[in-house]
Amino acid sequence: MKLKYLIVLILLPFLLVTSCKRDEDRIFDTNATVRITEAVEKTYTVLQANKAGWIMKFYPSNNQEFGGYTLFSKFISNAEVTVASDPFSGSQTSSYSVSPESGPVLTFNGYNKNIHWFSEPGKDNGGIGADDSGMRGDFEFIVLNASADSVVLKGKKSGSYLVMLPLKDGEFETESKAYQEAAAKFKQFGVFNLETKDGEVVPMGYSPKIRVFTNPLDQAAKEMAFRVVPDGLEFYEEYTMAGTSFDHLNYIEPTSAYPYGYYSDKGNTFKIVPDVTPINLWFKTNLWSMSYSNVGPTGQVYWNNARTKLNANGITLNNMYIGNAGVEVVYYVLQNGAVEGAVGHNITLVPGTIDQVRITFTGSLYNVVGFSAAYWTGGLNEFTTPLNGRTFKITADELSEPSSVLLTDIATPTNTFRVFLKDINDPLNN
Template sequence: MKLKYLLILFLLPILLISSCKREEDRIFDTNATVRITEAVQNAYTVLQGNKAGWMMKFYPSKNQEFGGYTIFTKFISNEKVSIASDPIAGVETSSYAVVAESGPVLTFNGYNKSIHWFSEPGMDNGGVVGDGGIGPDDSGMQGDFEFILLKATADSVVLKGKKTGSHLVMLPLKNEEFESLSKTYQEATNKFNQFLVYKLETPGSEVVNLDFDPRYRVFSNPNDQATGTMSFRVIPGALEFYKEYIIEGKSFDRLNYVQPTSAYPNGYYTDKSNAIKIVPATAPLNIWFRNNLWSMSYSNTGPTGKIYWDRAKTALKTNGIVVNNAFIGKLTSNIGLIYVLQNGAVVGGVSHFIDPVKGTEDQIYIELEGYVIGNFPIAYWTGGINNITTPFNGRTFKITSDGTPNPTALTLTDIGIPTNTYKVFLKDINDPFNN
C-alpha cells in the first residue's frame, strides 16, 4: 500500500506541472491571436489616421536593376485606397486589406495600375513609359503588392515585401500633398522620359554616352565597370540615387537639375561641386527610329519597294487579307514589321532586328528575326505580307530628317540600293496600299 501511495505522491507534481503547462499554452495562444488582431486594427487606424496620405520610395526588384519609383497612397476606409505613382498618369482608387497571417499583412488586393504595374509580366507592362516591356516576359520588374507590416505609427509605416523581402518605409504627407506632389512627380518623370540618351561629363575624362535603356532607371558608365550600375529615382528637380556612388573621386547620392543654357540647351543634372554632370541629349536618328513605331504606305515607298508592295497587294487580295495599317519599329516590347489586319481583328507581325550601326548616328541595320508578334497567323505571312518585308531584310539604311529634334517623319535610304527608300511617319496612315 505504501508503494501505491508513494507512486501517487510522485506522479502528482508531474500531473500538476503538465496541467499547468497546458493551461499556459492556451493562454499563450489566446494572447497571440489577440495581439495579431490588435496589430491589424492598429494598422487600419494608422493608415487611415493620416488623412493626407503617405509616400514611399519603391525599388521593385530586390537587386534594384530596374531603378526606383515613387508611390503615393491615401487610405479612405477599411476597403478603399487611392494610389498614384510617378510613371502612371492620374490617380486610381481600388481595394486593399490588412489581413492576419503570422503577423499583419497589407495587401493591395484590387487591381490598380499604379502599383500592380511593377509586378506584371514583362509581356504586359509595356507602353507606360513609352518604350516597351520591362523585365523578363514572365516576371517583369518582380515588384511586391503584398507587404508584411513591421511597424505602423503616425510618423512612419515600415513594410517588408512578401516576395522580395525588401524593406520599404511609408512617410506621412501633409495637407494636399497627395494630389499636388503626385502630379509634380509625374511631370518630372514625363520630362525625364523625353530623352533617350544621357551623357556623362567629368573634369578628367571625355564626354561619354552612358549605357541607358529608357525602360529602366539605371545608368552605367561604359568606361568604368568598377562603379557598376547606378539605380535612381526621378524626383522634381533632381535624380535621387539608391545609394552613394563615386565617380573620379566625387561621391554623390543626388544630382540636382540645372536649367538650360546656351551650352546645355536641355539643361543637366549635377552634384554640389558641379564636377559630375549627367546631360540629357537629343536622340540620334537611328535610336529615335528604333524606339518608335512608324507608319508606312505605298505612296511613300521608293521604286524598289513598290515592286514588292505590288506583289503583296495581288497576293493579299487573292487570299482575302485586308491591310488597315502597316508599321515598322517598336510596339511595347516588340520590334519589327507590325500590321493591323482584317479591320482590327488581327494586330501583329514578325519580329526583326533593328540595330543602330555602331559608330554612326544615322544608319540602321534591319534583318528578319522571325518571331510572331501578337495574334498574327503565319498564313498571313505566306499569304502576301512577306513581300513587304523582303526589301528590308539584311539591308543597311541611312536615315534623314527635317533637322528638328525628335522628328515626326524620317526617310530611310538603302546604302546599297538607292532606289530602295521609305518615308515613314509617327502619325497613323490608314489604308496604306491606297495612301
C-alpha cells in the same frame, strides 16, 4: 487492486501536466490571434490617421536594376486608398486591405496603375524588364511597424524594405505634382554624356525606360540607381564617378551652352548632360505594330503575296511588330495566339544622322511558342522583301518619344511603313 491504484498514481502527474499544457496552448493561441487582430486594427488606424497621406521611396526590384520611383498614398477609409506615383500624372483611387497573416499585410488589391505598373509583365508595362516578370515590384507588403512617424514595410515578393513617411497638409497634391513634373522632364531625355572637370566628354549610353546610370569611366563599377526628384536626382546609395563621391545631383537649368540643362554634384566637378532621344534611336529600342492599311503601295504588293500564301497554308496572322523585343526582330503572333515567334532583322543607325536606319534580315529564327521555319516559308517571308537591305528616313509629328512614326525608303519613296506603339489586331485587314 493495489496494482491498479499504483498505476493510477503513476499516471496522474503525467495527465495533469498534459491537461495543463493543453490549457496553456489554447491561451497562447487566443493571445496570438488577439495580438494579430490588434496589429491589423492599429495599422488601419495609423494609415488613416494622417489625413495628409504618406510618401515612399520605391525601388521595385530588390537589386535596384530598374531604378527608383516615388509613390504617394492617402488612405481614405478601411477600403479605399488614393495613390499617385511619379511615372504618371494625377492620382487614382482604388481598394486596399490590411489582412492578418503571420502579421499585418497591406495589400493594394484593387488595380491601380500607380503601383501595379511596377509588378506588371514587361509585355504590358511598356517593355521594362522580362516579358513575364517586368520590374518585379510588390503590391503586397508585410507591415513591420506602424506609427505616426513612419510605416515600415517589407515587400512580400521582393523582400525589399520600404518606409512610408507622413506628409503635411496639402503635400499629397503639391509634392506628387512636383515629382511628376520632374519625371516627365527627365523622361524626354534618352541620351546622356558625362563631362569631366577636365572637359572630357564620354557617352553614358541610352536608358530611357529605367533609372540607372552606368559609369563610362569604369565598366566594372556598380550600376547607379536613382530616383528623379524635383531638384535633380537622388541616388539609392553613395556612388563614385570621375573621382567624386555623391548621392545627389542637382539639376542646373538650361543655358545657351547646355540647352537641356545638366545634372551636377555639389562641387560642380562633373556634369551629366542630357539630350533628347534621337528619333532613329527611339525607333530602334521600341516594338512597333504594323498593318496593311499603313503600308505604302510598294510594300502592299508583298503584303498581298503574303496574304495569299498564308491563306493557302491555313496560317492566321493576328499581330505583327518590328523593333526591339529583347533582340531586333520582326515579331509574329499567329493562330489566334497559339503560335508566337520572330525572325531577326538588324536595325542599324545610319552614322551622322538622327533620323535614318538601315534594316537588314539576319535569318535568325526565335521560337517563343510553337514557331518554326514552316510559318516563315508559308508566307511570312514575303513581308521581309520591302524591308531587307533598305535605308529608311523616319519622321513623326512629335519630336520627343512619338507613339507613331513613318518610315520612308530613301531609294524608293513609295515604299513606306507607318508603325505604332499601340497594338493593331488583324494586321492584314487593317
